[in-house]
Amino acid sequence: MPARQRTFSGMRGVAAVPTYVVMQPTTLCNLDCRYCYLPLRAADRRMPVAVAEAVAAAVNPWAERGRFSVVWHGGEPLAAGRDHLAALIAPFGPSVEHHVQTNATLIDDDWCAFFAEHRVRVSVSVDGGRERNAERVTRAGRPAYDRIVRGVATLRRHGLPFSALAVVSRPEPGLATELYDYFLELGCDVLGVNIEETEGVNLRGNAHDAATVTAFWAELVAAWRRDPRIHLREVEWSLRYASAILDGTDDDVLPRRLDPIPTVGHDGSVTLLSPELAGFSDSRYGDFSSGNVLDTPLAEILSDAERTSWVGEFLSGVEACRASCPYFGFCGGGHAANRYFEQGRFDGTETEHCRNSKIRLLEGVLEHARDHQSPAA
Ligand code: SF4
Numbered sequence: 001m002p003a004r005q006r007t008f009s010g011m012r013g014v015a016a017v018p019t020y021v022v023m024q025p026t027t028l029c030n031l032d033c034r035y036c037y038l039p040l041r042a043a044d045r046r047m048p049v050a051v052a053e054a055v056a057a058a059v060n061p062w063a064e065r066g067r068f069s070v071v072w073h074g075g076e077p078l079a080a081g082r083d084h085l086a087a088l089i090a091p092f093g094p095s096v097e098h099h100v101q102t103n104a105t106l107i108d109d110d111w112c113a114f115f116a117e118h119r120v121r122v123s124v125s126v127d128g129g130r131e132r133n134a135e136r137v138t139r140a141g142r143p144a145y146d147r148i149v150r151g152v153a154t155l156r157r158h159g160l161p162f163s164a165l166a167v168v169s170r171p172e173p174g175l176a177t178e179l180y181d182y183f184l185e186l187g188c189d190v191l192g193v194n195i196e197e198t199e200g201v202n203l204r205g206n207a208h209d210a211a212t213v214t215a216f217w218a219e220l221v222a223a224w225r226r227d228p229r230i231h232l233r234e235v236e237w238s239l240r241y242a243s244a245i246l247d248g249t250d251d252d253v254l255p256r257r258l259d260p261i262p263t264v265g266h267d268g269s270v271t272l273l274s275p276e277l278a279g280f281s282d283s284r285y286g287d288f289s290s291g292n293v294l295d296t297p298l299a300e301i302l303s304d305a306e307r308t309s310w311v312g313e314f315l316s317g318v319e320a321c322r323a324s325c326p327y328f329g330f331c332g333g334g335h336a337a338n339r340y341f342e343q344g345r346f347d348g349t350e351t352e353h354c355r356n357s358k359i360r361l362l363e364g365v366l367e368h369a370r371d372h373q374s375p376a377a
Contacts, residue, residue, distance in 0.1 A: 217364025
């Protein structure tokens with residue numbers, strides 16, 4: 001637990017310029033994972049090239065000034081097909097970095113040539129070994145695992161580096177070590193681990209025993225420290241924060257303002273802060289969209305971000321977190337979608353998601369540090 005409660009100065013308001021944009025080339029996914037939050041994943045609604053051109057008009061100058069990424073996220077982005085994805089990428093300038101978040105099942109030699117030609121960085125969604133992917137099934141309900149590992153093997157044969165993103169549905173003793181060893185073998189160079197979230201059309205509960213989740217993260221740190229070949233996203237964030245506390249620079253860890261993370265839907269609508277809200281609507285908040293790039297330049301949508309009613313409500317929630325939560329300097333107030341899908345509004349504070357993936361993560365890293373302190377320390 002952080003030693004003191006203090007006021008952190010980061011995360012005040014929404015930044016006018018993001019560090020990345022999420023784009024939805026199609027709503028379609030060829031899989032039907034049981035924990036998926038996407039409402040339209042059975043429909044193939046493709047993004048017109050005019051939407052990509054409108055986004056590129058804003059993004060290209062930003063990318064000239066500093067590192068900037070476009071993340072192609074679906075649905076399953078490869079389900080849009082190579083020709084269409086190439087047409088969507090074409091308006092972006094050479095300084096823009098492209099990423100795809102994919103289930104890997106469609107990756108073949110031609111896709112690998114495409115990734116190399118367009119310098120697309122690949123992140124694969126895979127939850128560990130065969131039995132850990134039981135929730136990842138095709139539309140016919142058959143396990144997708146063999147197709148996932150075939151896609152990953154193709155990436156490796158082409159010498160393409162890749163990241164991995166794993167969803168953990170039930171943290172339990174031994175799982176963290178098993179997962180870390182699996183991903184070492186799989187050959188990814190970056191790994192993100194998410195405890196399953198209750199959001200979108202996935203209404204499964206995500207409350208877990210506190211000690212079990214803390215022990216999961218502590219075990220993951222221990223596995224990583226034995227062989228730290230993979231950049232382990234959550235653990236590295238936590239260690240960076242812990243070392244900033246020791247240096248007295250912990251108030252510099254959070255960005256000064258929230259990254260707006262615009263998600264541009266297939267039809268050009270822009271949802272801010274939480275990609276998971278795109279495609280949903282609510283009688284109180286409408287469709288969560290802050291505008292459409294086909295009508296309004298993206299920079300203008302972002303400069304008016306705080307006028308979107310739910311964004312203003314979320315900013316009140318961030319201030320409530322700042323005032324009440326000893327983990328704020330690490331977390332920065334959490335994610336809008338977790339508040340909405342767990343609490344039905346945006347101005348609450350602690351969610352199951354922040355307990356699982358922020359509070360217990362930091363506790364787990366500290367538990368590991370305490371257990372491995374030298375006796376002289
Ligand atoms: S989201 Fe949760 S962990 Fe983050 S600052 Fe708010 S209460 Fe704390």
